[in-house]
Amino acid sequence: xxxxxxxxxxxxxxxxxxxxxxxxxxxxxxxxxxxxxxxxxxxxxxxxxxxxxxxxxxxxxxxxxxxxxxxxxxxxxxxxxxxxxxxxxxxxxxxxxxxxxxxxxxxxxxxxxxxxxxxxxxxxxxxxxxxxxxxxxxxxxxxxxxxxxxxxxxxxxxxxxxxxxxxxxxxxxxxxxxxxxxxxxxxxxxxxxxxxxxxxxxxxxxxxxxxxxxxxxxxxxxxxxxxxxxxxxxxxxxxxxxxxxxxxxxxxxxxxxxxxxxxxxxxxxxxxxxxxxxxxxxxxxxxxxxxxxxxxxxxxxxx
Amino acid sequence: xxxxxxxxxxxxxxxxxxxxxxxxxxxxxxxxxxxxxxxxxxxxxxxxxxxxxxxxxxxxxxxxxxxxxxxxxxxxxxxxxxxxxxxxxxxxxxxxxxxxxxxxx
Numbered sequence: 001x002x003x004x005x006x007x008x009x010x011x012x013x014x015x016x017x018x019x020x021x022x023x024x025x026x027x028x029x030x031x032x033x034x035x036x037x038x039x040x041x042x043x044x045x046x047x048x049x050x051x052x053x054x055x056x057x058x059x060x061x062x063x064x065x066x067x068x069x070x071x072x073x074x075x076x077x078x079x080x081x082x083x084x085x086x087x088x089x090x091x092x093x094x095x096x097x098x099x100x101x102x103x104x105x106x107x108x109x110x111x112x113x114x115x116x117x118x119x120x121x122x123x124x125x126x127x128x129x130x131x132x133x134x135x136x137x138x139x140x141x142x143x144x145x146x147x148x149x150x151x152x153x154x155x156x157x158x159x160x161x162x163x164x165x166x167x168x169x170x171x172x173x174x175x176x177x178x179x180x181x182x183x184x185x186x187x188x189x190x191x192x193x194x195x196x197x198x199x200x201x202x203x204x205x206x207x208x209x210x211x212x213x214x215x216x217x218x219x220x221x222x223x224x225x226x227x228x229x230x231x232x233x234x235x236x237x238x239x240x241x242x243x244x245x246x247x248x249x250x251x252x253x254x255x256x257x258x259x260x261x262x263x264x265x266x267x268x269x270x271x272x273x274x275x276x277x278x279x280x281x282x283x284x285x286x287x288x289x290x291x292x293x294x295x296x297x298x299x300x301x302x303x
Numbered sequence: 304x305x306x307x308x309x310x311x312x313x314x315x316x317x318x319x320x321x322x323x324x325x326x327x328x329x330x331x332x333x334x335x336x337x338x339x340x341x342x343x344x345x346x347x348x349x350x351x352x353x354x355x356x357x358x359x360x361x362x363x364x365x366x367x368x369x370x371x372x373x374x375x376x377x378x379x380x381x382x383x384x385x386x387x388x389x390x391x392x393x394x395x396x397x398x399x400x401x402x403x404x405x406x407x408x
Contacts, residue, residue, distance in 0.1 A: 017328065037337050038323035050304050052354045052385045054329045055337050079328040 011226040013151040014175050018077035019060050021111050024226030025149065025233050026064035026073060033062040035092055043086050045121035054080045057088040061096045066107065067234040072100050075111035078154035084118025085160060090128020097135030100144050107237035108139055108146045110167065115182065116158015129159035136166045141243045145169070147236045149229050151176035151222070155207060158182075169239040171220040171232035172209030174288075178217065179207045201284065205268040210283055210291060214275060214299055215258070223288040272298075307351040307362050314374035315344060317404050324403045327395045334384040334392060336399040341379025353384035365389045369396045378403065 013021060022031050035041050037055035046053045058080035063072050074096050076083040085093070093110075100108050117125035136146050148164040148171070150156045155177030156164050164170055164178055172178060181189075183197035183206070196202060205211055212218035219236060222228035241247060262271045272280040276298045286294060327335040342348040349366050369375070373396075380399065387395070 019325075036323065037325040037335075038339055047304075050354075052304065052329050052352065052383050054335060054383060055325060055381070077328060079330045079333075081329075 010223070012224050013149075013173065013226050013229050014153055014224050016226060017079070018058075018075040018111065018113070021149075021152075021226065021229075022060060022062075022064070022073055022075045025109065025111065025230045026066055026071070027068065030065035031062055031073070032064065033060055034096075035061065041088050041092070043088050043121065045086060045124065049120055051120065057086060057092065058083060059089045059092050061092045063103075063105070066109065066230075066237055069106040069237060071107045071109055071237065072096050072103070072105045073109040073111065076113045076152070078113035078152045081118055081120070083112075083114030083152070083154045083160075084120075085114060085116065085125045085129050085132075086118040086121045087124035087128055089118070090125060090132060094128060094131040094135045097132065097139050097146075100135075100139045101142055104142075104144065106144075108136075108144060109233055109237070110136075110146065110148045110163070111152075112148055112150055112156040112160055112164055113152025113154050114156055114158070114160045115154050116160050126159065129163065132163050133159070133166055136163060137243060140166075140168060140241070143240065145237060145240050147171070147233060147239070149233060150178050150209070150218075151224060151229060155179070155182075165217065168241045169219040169236040170212070170217065171222055171229060171236055172212055172218040173222055173224045173229075174204065174209040174284075174291075175224050176209050177204070177207035178209075178212050183207070202267070204284065211268045211271075214272060214277070214295060216254075216299060221288055221292060228288065275299075305353050305356045305359070307349070307353070307359055309349045309351075309363065309366055310342060310346050311349070311367055311370040312345060313347045313370040313376040315376045316347075316374050316378055321403055324399060326398045326402055329383045329385050332386055332388070332391065334382055334387040334395055336395045337381040338399045338403040339379050339381075340377060342377055345376050347375045347377070348379040349382065350379070351382040351384060353382070353386075355384070355386050361389060362392075365392050366396075369393060373397070373400050375400055375404075 042053035058077045061074040146167045148167040151173040183203045186195040187197040213221040220232040265271045269280040323339045325337045
C-alpha cells in the first residue's frame with residue numbers, strides 16, 4: 001500500500017463568486033460572457049432609490065462548453081442583494097433562454113443562488129421570474145435540456161425555487177437549500193411554533209440537498225465542491241423530462257401520494273425513517289458518497 | 304449615492320489590451336471594481352459611486368496612494384461601493400490591477 005498523498009484541496013462551490021462558479025463548472029477557458037460588467041446594464045430601479053448598483057445586476061450569462069458540448073449558462077451572484085431577481089437581472093436570464101431557442105445549445109445551465117424576487121423592484125422582478133419560467137419550459141419543449149445547480153449561500157427560494165423545479169434536472173449540495181417560502185418568511189407569517197428559523201439543523205433538514213434528494217426533487221446530491229458540481233452538470237446535461245400532460249399528471253399523482261404518506265410528519269427526520277433510512281440522525285454528518293451509499297434504495301422517484 | 308470622478312498621474316502600466324475585469328461584489332462593507340483601458344498614457348481614471356456620503360477626501364487619499372504606488376496609467380477603474388473601509392478599497396484595487404495586468408504578463 002502506498003502512503004496516502006496530501007489530500008486534494010476542495011474548491012468550495014458555496015464560497016466561490018458567481019463567475020468563479022461558471023469558470024469551475026464549464027470547460028476551462030470556454031466561457032464567453034454576454035452583456036458583461038463593462039456593458040453596464042445596471043438596474044434603473046436601484047438607481048432611482050439611491051441604492052448601489054452592480055455592473056452586471058448580479059448575474060453573469062453567456063456561452064461555453066461543458067464536457068465538449070456547447071451550452072448556454074447563467075450564474076447568479078448571491079452576495080449582491082441576496083441574488084434577488086430584478087428587472088435587468090431577470091431579463092438577462094430570460095434573454096439567455098430565448099437565445100437557446102435560436103442557437104440550440106446542447107443544454108442550458110442555471111447556477112441559482114437567490115432568495116427570489118428582488119424586493120426593491122418587486123413588480124418588475126415578478127414579471128421577470130414568470131418570463132424565466134416560461135423560457136425554461138419553452139426551451140425544454142424544444143428538446144433543449146435545462147439543468148439547475150443549487151449550492152450557493154442563499155440557496156434557491158421564491159419564484160426561482162419554482163424555476164429550479166421547472167428544469168429537467170437539479171443538482172444540489174447539502175448546503176444548497178431549495179424551497180418556496182424560506183424559513184424566515186414562514187416563521188414571520190406562521191409563527192415560531194411552525195418553523196424556528198434559528199434552528200439551523202431543522203432548516204437544513206427541511207430545505208437541504210439531502211432531503212430534496214431523498215424526496216426525489218434533486219437528481220444529484222454532491223459535495224460542496226466545484227469539480228463535483230461540474231461532474232453532476234456533465235451527467236445531467238443530457239437528461240430530458242418530457243414536457244407533456246402525462247408527465248405532469250404523474251407528478252401530481254406522486255405529490256398526492258407523498259402528502260398522504262408524510263403529511264402528518266412533524267420533521268424531515270420522520271419522513272426519512274418512514275422511507276427506511278436506518279439512522280436518520282446520522283445523515284447530516286455524512287459526506288455525499290457516504291450518504292448516497294447509506295440511502296441507496298430509499299430514495300423516492302418524484303417524477 | 305455620491306459620485307466622484309478623478310484623473311490621477313501614475314506610471315505607465317505594463318501592456319496594452321486585455322478584456323475588462325471585475326472583482327469584488329456590491330454587498331455591505333464591500334465593493335466591486337471594474338478595470339478597463341481608459342485615461343491617458345500618463346494618467347489613470349477613477350469613477351466612484353458610493354452609498355456613503357461625505358468621504359470624498361478619504362477616497363481621494365486612497366486613490367492617490369494607489370495611483371502613486373502602482374503603475375496603472377492608461378487604465379480606468381469604475382467602482383460601485385456599498386460602504387467599504389479604506390483598507391478593503393485598497394485591497395480590491397490591488398486585486399483588480401493584479402487580475403487585469405496579470406493576465407497580460
